Amino acid sequence: MTGANRHWRNLEIPIRPGTGTPARCPWGHDLAIAGVRQGWSQDYRAPEWLCEACYALPGRENTWTMIDPAPARHVTEDQADEYGLRLVLLRPATAAGIGAIQLRLGHTVFGEIRFSLCGIDRRAVLVHVEVEEKHRRSGAGRVLVAAAAARAPHYDWTTLPIGHDPITVAFWARVGAIGPPSPHPCTHQTEQGVVPGESRWTKWW
Known part of the structure; x- marks a missing residue:
């Protein structure tokens, strides 16, 4: 991940993609039964939620x-600042080329998803997802996948x-597949080398 600062900040609490009042907490409780409190994360600049059932259990x-993955919430490199958890859009250099979205807090890059969109043929190829090892199992991968999918819902x-x-x-078994795990690029994406001969997945969660 270009420009990643690997030592400055951590994801102190888990994150999930979405807006509005969640139906369940990340640990599976039905919040209509468990009870829920809403607050505000000053660090993330986003709504914060507390599950009353989890809170009542020692050590849990x-x-x-909740991080809104909608394109309207994405910012470009020149719009990124020091405040809040941001989804930073890195546009491809060419049409149908590979672009990216990074999850950032200040100068710290927690993860990145790389993908290609062709507006002519309406094809999308998810190329690569990476989350820094110490930030895995925090929801960063989920948020990145949701943010990429939101840019091309149809x-x-x-x-x-x-x-x-x-x-x-x-x-993927937990998050759910965004599409079949067999890349099907259009001719424009093929011309841009979107699917390399030696592509690989890294470990992320």
Whole structure:
């Protein structure tokens, strides 16, 4: 991840994609039964939620933040600032080329998703997802996938093969596949080399 600062900040509480009042907490409780409190994360600049059932159980995580993955919430490189958890859009150099979205807090880059969109053929290929190891299992991967999908909700999505890595398989089994794990680029994406001969998935969660 270009420009990643790997030592400055951490994702102190879990994050999830979405808006509005969640139906369940990240640990599976029905919040209509468990009870929920809403607050505001000053660090993330986003709504923060507390599950009353988790809070009542000793030693359990109980708080998380909801990050809106909608394109309207994405910022460009020149709009990124020091405040709040940001989804930073890095546009491709050419049409149908590979662009990216980074999840950032200040100068710290927690993760990145790379993908290609062709507006002519309405094809989308998810190329690569990476989350810094110490930030995995925090929801960063979920938020990045949701942010990429939100940029092309009516496109035909495919992904690179998932392979057999247990962490990768577990991630997609939990999050849900964005499309078939067999890339199907259009001719414009093929011309841009969107699907390289030696592509691979890294471990992320």
